[in-house]
Amino acid sequence: MPDIAYHAPIRFAYIYTTILQSYMKEQEIKISPAGSTSFSLAEIWGNRELLYFFAWRDIKVKYKQTYLGILWAIVQPLLLMAMFYFIFSRTLNVSVGMSYPVYTFTGLILWGLFSSGITHSSESLLSSSQIIRKIYFPRILIPLASLLTALVDFFVAFLLLIVLLIIFRQPVNWHAVYSFPLAIALTFIASFGIGSLLATLNVKYRDFRYLLPFAIQLLFFSSQIVYSIHSLGQGWLKLLLYCNPLNGALELFYYPFHSRPLNITGIFISTAVAFFFLITGLFYFKKTETYFADII
Amino acid sequence: MKPVIEISQLGKKYRIRKAEPYLALRDAITDSFKYILRKKNNTKEDFWALQDINLAIEQGERVGIIGRNGAGKSTLLKILSRITWPTTGQAIIRGRLASLLEVGTGFHPELTGKENIYLNGSILGLKKREIDKQFDAIVDFSGVEKFIDMPLKNYSSGMQLRLAFSVAAHLEPEILLIDEVLAVGDAEFQKKCIGKMEEVSKNHGRTIIFVSHNMASLQNFCTKGVLLENGIIREENDINAVINTYLSNTLKQKLKFSERKDRIGNGQVKIVNVTLLNETGIRTGESLKVEIEYASLTNNIEVTEFGVSIWDNNEGKIISLSSTFKNQLHQISKSGKVVCEIPYLPLVNGSYLLNAFVSSLFGIEDYIERIFEFDVHENDIFGTGKIVDPEWGKIAVEHNWFIQNDTK
Numbered sequence: 254m255p256d257i258a259y260h261a262p263i264r265f266a267y268i269y270t271t272i273l274q275s276y277m278k279e280q281e282i283k284i285s286p287a288g289s290t291s292f293s294l295a296e297i298w299g300n301r302e303l304l305y306f307f308a309w310r311d312i313k314v315k316y317k318q319t320y321l322g323i324l325w326a327i328v329q330p331l332l333l334m335a336m337f338y339f340i341f342s343r344t345l346n347v348s349v350g351m352s353y354p355v356y357t358f359t360g361l362i363l364w365g366l367f368s369s370g371i372t373h374s375s376e377s378l379l380s381s382s383q384i385i386r387k388i389y390f391p392r393i394l395i396p397l398a399s400l401l402t403a404l405v406d407f408f409v410a411f412l413l414l415i416v417l418l419i420i421f422r423q424p425v426n427w428h429a430v431y432s433f434p435l436a437i438a439l440t441f442i443a444s445f446g447i448g449s450l451l452a453t454l455n456v457k458y459r460d461f462r463y464l465l466p467f468a469i470q471l472l473f474f475s476s477q478i479v480y481s482i483h484s485l486g487q488g489w490l491k492l493l494l495y496c497n498p499l500n501g502a503l504e505l506f507y508y509p510f511h512s513r514p515l516n517i518t519g520i521f522i523s524t525a526v527a528f529f530f531l532i533t534g535l536f537y538f539k540k541t542e543t544y545f546a547d548i549i
Numbered sequence: 550m551k552p553v554i555e556i557s558q559l560g561k562k563y564r565i566r567k568a569e570p571y572l573a574l575r576d577a578i579t580d581s582f583k584y585i586l587r588k589k590n591n592t593k594e595d596f597w598a599l600q601d602i603n604l605a606i607e608q609g610e611r612v613g614i615i616g617r618n619g620a621g622k623s624t625l626l627k628i629l630s631r632i633t634w635p636t637t638g639q640a641i642i643r644g645r646l647a648s649l650l651e652v653g654t655g656f657h658p659e660l661t662g663k664e665n666i667y668l669n670g671s672i673l674g675l676k677k678r679e680i681d682k683q684f685d686a687i688v689d690f691s692g693v694e695k696f697i698d699m700p701l702k703n704y705s706s707g708m709q710l711r712l713a714f715s716v717a718a719h720l721e722p723e724i725l726l727i728d729e730v731l732a733v734g735d736a737e738f739q740k741k742c743i744g745k746m747e748e749v750s751k752n753h754g755r756t757i758i759f760v761s762h763n764m765a766s767l768q769n770f771c772t773k774g775v776l777l778e779n780g781i782i783r784e785e786n787d788i789n790a791v792i793n794t795y796l797s798n799t800l801k802q803k804l805k806f807s808e809r810k811d812r813i814g815n816g817q818v819k820i821v822n823v824t825l826l827n828e829t830g831i832r833t834g835e836s837l838k839v840e841i842e843y844a845s846l847t848n849n850i851e852v853t854e855f856g857v858s859i860w861d862n863n864e865g866k867i868i869s870l871s872s873t874f875k876n877q878l879h880q881i882s883k884s885g886k887v888v889c890e891i892p893y894l895p896l897v898n899g900s901y902l903l904n905a906f907v908s909s910l911f912g913i914e915d916y917i918e919r920i921f922e923f924d925v926h927e928n929d930i931f932g933t934g935k936i937v938d939p940e941w942g943k944i945a946v947e948h949n950w951f952i953q954n955d956t957k
Contacts, residue, residue, distance in 0.1 A: 282646070284631060285639040306671040310657060310664075317659045317700075387650045388672055389631035458577065543634040546627065547563065 296391050303390055307398035311373075312405055326406035327413045330361035341479045349481040351510050355414075355423045360478035362410040363506050366403050367440050367476075367499050368469055373399035374448030375465060378456050382549040392542050393535075396449045400441065407437075429509035436506035439527055443498035446530030449538045456549050457541065477503050483513060495519035498527040551643060553724055553756050554606040554629065558638035561599040561624050598624040599780045602638070606773075608723075609754040613761065613771035613788055615795050618918055619811045620777040622760045626650060626726050629758070644723035644756070647674050651728070653713030658702035662693060662712055665701050669716050683719045690745070691715035711738055718745040724756045743770065762864040764792050779810065809917055818845045818852055818907050818914035825903075825923060826888065833898060833937075833945055834930035837891040843907050843915075845883040852881040854908040857889050859901050862922075867896070867943055895944045897937045898927040 297304070316322045334357045342353035349356045374396035378385065381395050418425060454461045475497045482494055482504075494500050495516070501523020504516055599621045606612055614622045627633045629640060630648030655672040656665050666687055670680040680687075688694050691711045693704070701709060718741075725746070747770060750757050761767050767774070767788060774791030776784040784794050806822060825831070826838035839857050855878065859868040870889060872878040878887065901923055906916035927936045930945060937945040 282631070282642040283639060284628060284635065284642065286635050286637060302677050303671045306668050310660065310668055313664065314657060314659045384655050384672065386632065387654045388648060390672070390674075546633045 293391070297393065297397075300390055300394060304394045304398055304401070307394060308401035308405070311398060311402040315402070323406075323409055326365075326409040330358055330365055330410055331413070333361055334358040337479050347480055348484060350483065350513065351507075352421045352423050355417055355421050355510070356481070356507065357478060358417055359414060359506060359510070360476065360503055362407060362414060363436065363440055363503060364473065364476060364478055364499065365410060366407040366437070367444050367502075368472065369406065370400045370403040370441070370444030371448045371451065372465065372469065373403060374444070375451030375455055375461070377448075378452045378545065378549065385549055386546050392545060393449065393538060396445070396452050396538075400445055400448065403444070404441070423510060425509045426512075427509075432505040432508045436502045439502040439505065439524060440499060442531050443502070443523075443527035446527060446532070446534040448534070450530060450534035453534070453538045453541045456545055472497055472499065476500055481507075482516070482519070491516075491519065492522060495522040496526050498523040498530070501527075550608065552605040553608045553643045554604070554758075555641040555643075556602055556604040556629075556638070557640075559599060559602040559625075559628065559635050559640055560597060560637035561621075561628060561633070562636040563596045563598055565594045565596050597780050599628070599635075602782060604775065604782065604785065606756060606758070608644075608756055609750075610773055611750060611757040611759065611771045613759050613767040613774045613791070614777060615761075615767065615774055615791055616777035617811055619779075621780040622777055623650075623728060624780075625777070626728055626758065626760055630726050642724065645674075646724040646726065647720050647722035648726035649673075649717050649720070649728065650726075652717050653709065656701060656709065656713065659700055661700055662688075662697040662704070665712065666716055669713065673716065673720055674722065675720065687715045687719050690718060690741075714738060714742045718742045721749060721753070722755070724758075725750070726758045728760045729762065764796070764863065768792060806920070811918070813916040814906070814913040815909070815911055816915060817847055817850050817911070818843055818909060820905055820907055820915045820917060823903065823905050823917075823920050830926055831894065831923060832926045832928035833896060834893055834928050837894045839889045839891075839903070839905070840886055841889070841905055841907070842886045843884060848883065850883070850909050850911075850914075852883070852907060852909055852914075854878075855887050855889065856906045856908070858904045859896070860904065860919075861943055862900050862902070864902070865943075867901070894925065895946055896925045897939050897943055897945050898925050899939045899943070900924050 312323075316325065319325060321328065334354055337357045338354050341347040341357075347353070377395045377399045378392070385392065385395075417423075451461055451465065475494055476499045477494070482491055482500060485491055485494075495518075501520040504520055504523075508515055602625065614625065616622050624633070626648065627650070628635050629642065630646065630650065632648075632650070653665075653669060655669055657668065660668065663684075666684065667677070667680055670683075670687075671677065675683075688697055691708075691714070693708050693712055696704060696708065701712075704712070727746075743766060746757070749755060757770075759767065759771055771788045774784075774786060774788040775782060776791045776795055784791050786794075812819075820841060820843050822840075822842040824840045824842075826840055827836075831837055841855055841857075843852070843855075845852065854871060854873050856869070856871040858866065858870065860866055868891075870891070872887070872889075881887070902919050903921055903923060904916070904918045905920060907914050929936065930947070
């Protein structure tokens with residue numbers, strides 16, 4: 254080692270990588286019929302660069318040969334916002350208790366994360382079949398990369414949201430500090446769960462391809478984007494709507510914009526549903542992973 | 550020291566579903582109904598691609614895996630590279646493993662050459678740091694520097710292959726699995742790649758498992774051979790001994806023709822026998838007659854096409870013939886014999902392999918590879934006593950030369 258090695262942090266990093274390397278050398282892989290039943294977080298962490306490259310590829314390819322490039326991430330919600338504003342706010346007089354365009358745009362970008370997360374990750378395994386048949390890596394990286402791609406689009410659109418908040422002079426209270434990250438996390442978990450479940454089902458039964466567009470529409474109209482759940486009467490319908498996990502996330506996402514109390518029950522239901530899908534999705538994914546290459 | 554790869558009682562069973570390339574929900578539902586009704590579902594068939602494989606590979610060994618198509622070579626590599634899981638037994642791998650079942654896995658046409666190097670390298674298990682370090686060497690080796698920032702779709706297929714090979718050649722794992730991949734691309738560049746890999750493996754004691762049909766490169770590259778036959782290990786020995794067993798086996802195939810199980814096709818029409826009608830041996834430039842005897846198993850089938858192909862010893866495809874090319878066979882009977890005549894056989898002296906198939910309206914009914922090997926003997930086709938050396942080319946054709954003088 255050169256003399257800079259005496260610099261403590263560098264020396265520490267050096268020792269650490271040496272230990273890591275020697276660990277990698279000693280690694281022993283056991284291949285047996287069952288496959289592994291649990292997700293090895295260490296393995297996913299070890300392949301984080303590949304995850305990054307997959308996501309990076311998806312983003313690059315998505316916007317290659319487009320004039321607007323990544324700006325497409327905001328054009329879509331912006332156009333939809335304008336349309337919804339004229340239809341629902343100006344014509345039908347739907348009230349959401351705050352500036353309608355801001356409300357809809359906020360909802361639409363979280364919806365974008367949710368829906369494109371689900372759509373892309375559920376298609377992801379099939380569209381990567383060529384790679385799956387030829388090389389090993391933790392398969393879960395594929396739907397995960399699709400979600401990361403959706404997340405990048407989301408953050409681009411989020412920047413525009415900040416601009417819109419300033420233009421429409423929409424006050425934001427301090428609750429945003431925790432409610433925004435929670436909303437994003439909840440959306441991420443839900444779409445990861447649903448996405449990996451559908452991705453697995455898609456490998457086995459291609460029928461789910463045809464079911465998906467319909468399910469996405471159903472999810473859209475059951476999400477409080479063009480309307481607000483609070484304006485609906487009390488009762489079972491509200492609780493039923495919170496079974497769509499995005500509604501809980503939206504509840505949190507809108508929270509810093511108004512002074513209404515949070516619907517804790519609703520958020521709880523949404524969270525429970527999201528985790529149900531996450532656990533079911535990952536479990537089923539893992540169980541089927543062993544024969545992806547044989548049937549894809 | 551423990552072996553780097555330890556395989557014990559490994560087996561892989563495939564469930565073959567006839568005519569259904571993928572599952573549909575409908576099948577799952579009807580299957581469960583059938584289960585309730587206790588009806589036997591006869592669209593499924595079990596097939597053991599590998600059975601009771603026991604193998605220990607020491608560090609630094611270069612093992613060639615030999616066998617006919619369908620012998621289980623690729624399945625074994627797929628299990629070792631964890632693409633698919635075994636049905637029985639286990640394998641233990643000690644060390645960092647990389648597998649090359651194809652080159653250029655994950656290449657994307659919209660990305661540039663540079664971007665594809667990173668993507669492909671990462672898929673093959675290289676860290677970004679390692680790719681950074683090797684990047685210049687990879688580009689240099691590929692010889693496509695000028696185009697490295699252009700999208701891959703603008704590359705010729707040869708250039709794409711070169712780039713892919715370059716990434717592959719710079720892998721430095723402790724264990725490397727290589728499938729047939731090296732059989733494509735231009736010969737010159739292939740040699741360069743094999744040379745590079747050989748250098749790496751010999752100098753650094755890397756372990757390599759190599760599947761190929763190319764006996765010459767197996768002989769060059771490997772120290773040990775494993776012969777697979779119908780999913781089981783027939784022989785494990787020095788590479789030369791195993792190649793000899795393999796080659797003498799293919800000659801013997803002729804004798805037990807009806808027992809050949811490695812057939813492809815629907816199986817409603819079977820090839821019963823194939824014979825060469827040349828009694829006095831086959832010579833370059835003379836006629837070759839192949840007789841195919843066939844039989845239909847059912848009455849309601851219409852035989853539409855016969856085909857014959859000839860490969861060289863390394864399974865390089867040389868000649869492909871079909872009765873539909875010439876549109877000569879009509880109203881073929883259900884069973885009988887047909888003859889394919891090549892009036893002028895252009896093959897230079899050497900050994901060749903013969904394959905044949907028969908088709909119906911439903912597609913290929915029976916296709917058998919390597920039915921037998923036959924020798925072509927040299928012949929003075931030009932009438933000058935000069936013959937084409939097999940090293941220079943496999944095909945000898947009639948040709949003429951003229952002097953085109955400048956009249957000025």
